Amino acid sequence: MATYRKIAADLRARIESGELAPGAQVPTQQQLSETYGVARMTARQALAELVNEGLVRSQQGKGAVVRGRRHMVYRPQAEFQPRLSREMDRFMTALIQEGREPSQSIDVAIETANVLVAARLGIEPGSRVVVRKRVRFIDGEPFNINDTYYSYDLAHDTEIMDPSDIPRGSNNVLADKGYREVRAIDEFYIRMPEQEEIRRLGLAPGTPVACHYVTGYTADDKPARCDVFVLPGDRHVILYERTHPEDADAMSQVDD
Amino acid sequence: MATYRKIAADLRARIESGELAPGAQVPTQQQLSETYGVARMTARQALAELVNEGLVRSQQGKGAVVRGRRHMVYRPQAEFQPRLSREMDRFMTALIQEGREPSQSIDVAIETANVLVAARLGIEPGSRVVVRKRVRFIDGEPFNINDTYYSYDLAHDTEIMDPSDIPRGSNNVLADKGYREVRAIDEFYIRMPEQEEIRRLGLAPGTPVACHYVTGYTADDKPARCDVFVLPGDRHVILYERTHPEDADAMSQVDD
């Protein structure tokens, strides 16, 4: 095995064992090159591997430190569905960070739909869409991206165009236009962030994201809206709760 | 901006524009160093950035090529819930790859629970648990990991210990023991893979994973099982479908 891989494995083991806890200073490139008798570039390559794994954060001038995680609850069902059980409370209290200040920036624009959004809204790519672009912050730190797309015809003459909160809720605006949402499909793609996402969210190297599309439908299967969320992996845990249908034991079995 | 970052940005733009489509050969390190008048190590660093973003796959002896994606549908609800709408069919047919051969390896072991599993099963860390470790394959390619944990007391004298398929379904085995699962909580963590996951799944650099915990509960909120799925981002799209409660418009509104 390559030398730098061995050095990286040593450091990784020290992190996983807890010897190097989150926040702890990792040996400097100088120290590693002396300890292992290698060039600094080789020690550097070992650290680069850990950075790309998201285990370590490296800063010019300061050293490298072990990264920690603080997962906030992201619950897609929250908009339409109350908690179902005590167990959910257990998770919420265990995971939610207390005493933090949420805020958001809202930006409304008229754009042309890209292929991904067009496919979900059931319109032609290049059609006009209204998009509410939001970045949510916790204690001033960017937390996630939430861009909501509507077909222009549906939204252009409503409060959706207003770049501030919609007091009665955007779902009720759509309902009044005859697009009451009764069903939604959630899609999650896991990938490394794009450059613009790194910028908007201030992401550290080695931080993957979940890209979450929510397409809302009316009772007659017409798409009403398409949400695009970008959720950094070092800040979110995504939570769903579901009840099994009454006849589950009779009609199905786990694929096992 | 650093030279290698400029080179990387150029290549990234050529990939995003479609000039370099998935499967296309990326310029060699030699070519880049001549084109930009830099040392090969500098060209190499540019390519390394794209590799870590998951955009490019690099192989010794052969060059580097643009990576593509083939997303298979991963639908956590499938076990217990049939499709709800036509729209789901649209997604399924659009996303499912046809004519592929699924297979799996199963391995049953008795282990001690780590803190993550213990917390979810409501037992002490270090308690004995039964774990069914599976790797699922599509056309012989590893696809995802699915390890299912049961408390030892619940599972040790059942077919769950049998390292092959359970014809009647593991959920029915648990139901017969008085642990009929009626509810589940799904948690997703997005992160870079661990070394063991890279090995078991044959992951390329720059491939993040979703780690999916499913905890199943009985009607009186006792945990019955805990599933741990590891889903590589370059192979999965995670799909949920949900209906909004009847009284949604009356009682709630979108946080907007």
Add this chain to the structure above:
DNA sequence: AAGTGGTCTAGACCACGCC
């Protein structure tokens, strides 16, 4: 000023794939 990581060089040798 000293110490840290970030960038870049010029060159060497090795491992792998292909012809």
Add this chain to the structure above:
DNA sequence: GCGTGGTCTAGACCACTTA
């Protein structure tokens, strides 16, 4: 054999942080 990427070196200079 030849071209590819992978590893490693020794040294240089720059940018940033801290004292």
